[in-house]
Amino acid sequence: MGKEGGVVALQTKIETMFNPRSVAIIGASRTIGKWGFTFTLHLIRGGYRGAIYPINPAGGEIMGRTVYRNLREIPGPVDLAFILLPPEKVVGAITECGSLGISACVVITAGFAELGKQGKALEADIVAAARKANVAMIGPNCAGIISSEPASLYCMMQPVFPPSGHIAVVSQSGNIAGSMQFLFWKQDIGVSRCVSVGNQALVKTEDILEYLIDDDLSRVVVAYIEGVDDGDRFMDVARRLTRKKPLIVIKGGTSDRGVSAARSHTGAIAGSDAVFDAMCRQCGIIRVADVEDLIDTAVAFLSQPIPRGNRVGIVANGGGWAVLTADACTEAGLDVAPLPEETLLRLDERLPAWWNRQNPVDMVAGMSRGAFFKAVEIVAQCDQIDAIIALGFGYGQANVAAIASAPDRDTLEYVSYIEATRHSDLRGMQFLLDIIATHKKPVLLASEYIVGADQDRNEAVLELRRRNVLIYPSSRRPAQVLARLVRYGRYRQKTAS
Amino acid sequence: MGKEGGVVALQTKIETMFNPRSVAIIGASRTIGKWGFTFTLHLIRGGYRGAIYPINPAGGEIMGRTVYRNLREIPGPVDLAFILLPPEKVVGAITECGSLGISACVVITAGFAELGKQGKALEADIVAAARKANVAMIGPNCAGIISSEPASLYCMMQPVFPPSGHIAVVSQSGNIAGSMQFLFWKQDIGVSRCVSVGNQALVKTEDILEYLIDDDLSRVVVAYIEGVDDGDRFMDVARRLTRKKPLIVIKGGTSDRGVSAARSHTGAIAGSDAVFDAMCRQCGIIRVADVEDLIDTAVAFLSQPIPRGNRVGIVANGGGWAVLTADACTEAGLDVAPLPEETLLRLDERLPAWWNRQNPVDMVAGMSRGAFFKAVEIVAQCDQIDAIIALGFGYGQANVAAIASAPDRDTLEYVSYIEATRHSDLRGMQFLLDIIATHKKPVLLASEYIVGADQDRNEAVLELRRRNVLIYPSSRRPAQVLARLVRYGRYRQKTAS
Numbered sequence: 003m004g005k006e007g008g009v010v011a012l013q014t015k016i017e018t019m020f021n022p023r024s025v026a027i028i029g030a031s032r033t034i035g036k037w038g039f040t041f042t043l044h045l046i047r048g049g050y051r052g053a054i055y056p057i058n059p060a061g062g063e064i065m066g067r068t069v070y071r072n073l074r075e076i077p078g079p080v081d082l083a084f085i086l087l088p089p090e091k092v093v094g095a096i097t098e099c100g101s102l103g104i105s106a107c108v109v110i111t112a113g114f115a116e117l118g119k120q121g122k123a124l125e126a127d128i129v130a131a132a133r134k135a136n137v138a139m140i141g142p143n144c145a146g147i148i149s150s151e152p153a154s155l156y157c158m159m160q161p162v163f164p165p166s167g168h169i170a171v172v173s174q175s176g177n178i179a180g181s182m183q184f185l186f187w188k189q190d191i192g193v194s195r196c197v198s199v200g201n202q203a204l205v206k207t208e209d210i211l212e213y214l215i216d217d218d219l220s221r222v223v224v225a226y227i228e229g230v231d232d233g234d235r236f237m238d239v240a241r242r243l244t245r246k247k248p249l250i251v252i253k254g255g256t257s258d259r260g261v262s263a264a265r266s267h268t269g270a271i272a273g274s275d276a277v278f279d280a281m282c283r284q285c286g287i288i289r290v291a292d293v294e295d296l297i298d299t300a301v302a303f304l305s306q307p308i309p310r311g312n313r314v315g316i317v318a319n320g321g322g323w324a325v326l327t328a329d330a331c332t333e334a335g336l337d338v339a340p341l342p343e344e345t346l347l348r349l350d351e352r353l354p355a356w357w358n359r360q361n362p363v364d365m366v367a368g369m370s371r372g373a374f375f376k377a378v379e380i381v382a383q384c385d386q387i388d389a390i391i392a393l394g395f396g397y398g399q400a401n402v403a404a405i406a407s408a409p410d411r412d413t414l415e416y417v418s419y420i421e422a423t424r425h426s427d428l429r430g431m432q433f434l435l436d437i438i439a440t441h442k443k444p445v446l447l448a449s450e451y452i453v454g455a456d457q458d459r460n461e462a463v464l465e466l467r468r469r470n471v472l473i474y475p476s477s478r479r480p481a482q483v484l485a486r487l488v489r490y491g492r493y494r495q496k497t498a499s
Numbered sequence: 500m501g502k503e504g505g506v507v508a509l510q511t512k513i514e515t516m517f518n519p520r521s522v523a524i525i526g527a528s529r530t531i532g533k534w535g536f537t538f539t540l541h542l543i544r545g546g547y548r549g550a551i552y553p554i555n556p557a558g559g560e561i562m563g564r565t566v567y568r569n570l571r572e573i574p575g576p577v578d579l580a581f582i583l584l585p586p587e588k589v590v591g592a593i594t595e596c597g598s599l600g601i602s603a604c605v606v607i608t609a610g611f612a613e614l615g616k617q618g619k620a621l622e623a624d625i626v627a628a629a630r631k632a633n634v635a636m637i638g639p640n641c642a643g644i645i646s647s648e649p650a651s652l653y654c655m656m657q658p659v660f661p662p663s664g665h666i667a668v669v670s671q672s673g674n675i676a677g678s679m680q681f682l683f684w685k686q687d688i689g690v691s692r693c694v695s696v697g698n699q700a701l702v703k704t705e706d707i708l709e710y711l712i713d714d715d716l717s718r719v720v721v722a723y724i725e726g727v728d729d730g731d732r733f734m735d736v737a738r739r740l741t742r743k744k745p746l747i748v749i750k751g752g753t754s755d756r757g758v759s760a761a762r763s764h765t766g767a768i769a770g771s772d773a774v775f776d777a778m779c780r781q782c783g784i785i786r787v788a789d790v791e792d793l794i795d796t797a798v799a800f801l802s803q804p805i806p807r808g809n810r811v812g813i814v815a816n817g818g819g820w821a822v823l824t825a826d827a828c829t830e831a832g833l834d835v836a837p838l839p840e841e842t843l844l845r846l847d848e849r850l851p852a853w854w855n856r857q858n859p860v861d862m863v864a865g866m867s868r869g870a871f872f873k874a875v876e877i878v879a880q881c882d883q884i885d886a887i888i889a890l891g892f893g894y895g896q897a898n899v900a901a902i903a904s905a906p907d908r909d910t911l912e913y914v915s916y917i918e919a920t921r922h923s924d925l926r927g928m929q930f931l932l933d934i935i936a937t938h939k940k941p942v943l944l945a946s947e948y949i950v951g952a953d954q955d956r957n958e959a960v961l962e963l964r965r966r967n968v969l970i971y972p973s974s975r976r977p978a979q980v981l982a983r984l985v986r987y988g989r990y991r992q993k994t995a996s
Binding site: 113117121173174175176177178179180181184185226228252254255256257258259260262263264266291292293294295318319320321322323324325326328329330331332333338356358360361362364394450451475476477478 | 753855
């Protein structure tokens, strides 16, 4: 939909797609294992707030819902249709959608351009039908969409129901889109929109990005991209987007074998990796290597201020983590900057006489937890430091968890011990959040104690997670994330001037 | 302990240290927060099978155990002592250990060479005392040790109680040693020995590595190293070790700031990174970047055969993961090799007509789970493929977890759905384990469904974990791990001939 008027009209349809009053599932099924079953199940399970109309010529009921034999039988207006029919029946369904004024459809069905010549012809037919019918078509060969607010529309191939939040996803892979949702969900990270664009025969990645520029619910945009058809349009949209919010991208197809796999996947022609990389740099796009990386980074953008520079202060509860984090920061292009004498003197007041008097600040194992948090604050107050990596959060309750199964845990000593450590993490959490808010500097956390947080029920770790503050389980991950916050900050400074 | 006789004597003492009949805690305490409390607590909590003798001049009881006023009051023989006294009292304690025939001690106390000149003098004194008393001394400034079988000796600063198993740890950082134990424990990964060597004033990293060469319980050795004092000895020991089992190393101090932090940490002079890297290559040491990386790799060595070459077959349940894994394999130096026509024909029989007919094998979402496992087997049978990365294990029960909270989950459809998916993962697990055993090729698994496995109680995922088969949550991690298996295999082939 190239023309200016077309773009506006398309954006209106995308708006309706994300906020539909009602949804039809064309090809709904009672047969377990069929997509027509799965999509209906997920739409219901996700708590969609509008009307749900399963469509199947057999009629009857599915999961307690009336099944309509066709679209025309539906008693109310329909805004969005999911199409789960065999490839040869898709053209007819789209045409019917158009005739009933349905403005958007999501074609899950595969078997189009990704299969080569014959599939391409069929795909051209459905595009022509969608244009004629004035229907915004997502797909084909896609995994569905999510739109959390206000619709509570969770209609994807995978059983994924992340909470409502502020990360928007556009993906040229259905299983990567699903993976992201799964990983967000498991870590309590909120999602605003998710679109698996499939073969993007009509609605393109760029159209969704365009919508997200002004979608206030979406504060960080992440994308999985195999290929870009129209580089100029992509760069134009990306530039306008990154001026308002970060865009974090995984590029699939950086190797010959990857490119070849991408071709058979969505029919995408993965362009030169160097060209894509240059585009990213010019448009302020943050490029990451994989999904773990992407989530680490996206979440930090939601909860952390953008640092003014690359000078990082490291506060550690033990030497090894301090050493590895200094190495990782250096490798990521951050400056583990010397601390001025004034800051060293203030730390002297809090730390034992033999502390190492440098950055990284090594707390020396065994210091009270209060000193750790205080040291983070003192370093955050230093105007020659732009950001902090604090290592070692979460020890208090880990101790509790460790002795929970001790044989004689009810003796006085155990009970006192638990009482002494239980609340230290929660107090520390609030202190750290206050430092971030007061000093407007990022404070990234890393500790092995995050692992198994669900098991341990560490209230502080889980609460931080709900506030989009992850505790990274390695020294490299926060260093990489911080370097990306710095890079985006510099891009924004440059483009603002 | 440089001389030949001394080395033998020292090894005998280290053997006793890992299998002591009794342990004294010199400086045990009832005061919560003191190390004398924590170490006693952990030793008891870890279920140590020998006698425990807390020592404190105040006498009385700690956690129901009699406290002895001094070592001489102890009624039986003592094999190992932990020393938790202030620095100036350590010399006396070591001398007393010697006079009572205690062959090994672990000095937790800090405040020695890591503090500079004065600390160095004090450290020289305790070394002299230990030599004179004929006591093998670990530390000072260390976090303790673990020896799982037969002693069940868990005596570290951190509350870490991993199951008994086959990974041995030597660490020049106490908090990295503790982090590793915590991460092993949380993932059900078994540990044989763990030594935090601290300032290694007497017993060196190399002495522990020497012991581990012939320690049959230890099948994989991992180490965190900041500096190597005697490069020739280190290389000699490493060469002899890697001829029998893999040695995986994190090197701390690769940057100026990291080196500086290391100096104040354990007093280690971190050598040139390039020199260390060359040493690793010459000795078949597998070098990794951080703790996550190290665990990924160590566990694979326990459960996977060493591949004969670098030709990897990728089997994926969807395009995006296939693309990213092909990229990651290529970057890691693996060969995503073409499949011969014979293998393609065999896959044709199992996959839909439109499958992509290449490596990576993209299953195309929606295929039955059985076809996925069968495709892994067919690729494993191909003699032009040395190893497999299989993407997408664990979907069955993830579906169950997703609908567990559905409002009308008791309706017939839900119940049938759960029944249909519940057992597919367990069947698949057994099938994959059989493929590894039959074809003697590694099959590495990656899927986002591992995340939150504890929550989901995916029996298959948990059972695989207990068998040291991790499911990596990204495409890069299995590619990196596989590349290391390949590299070690080549080293072993080269040194065998």
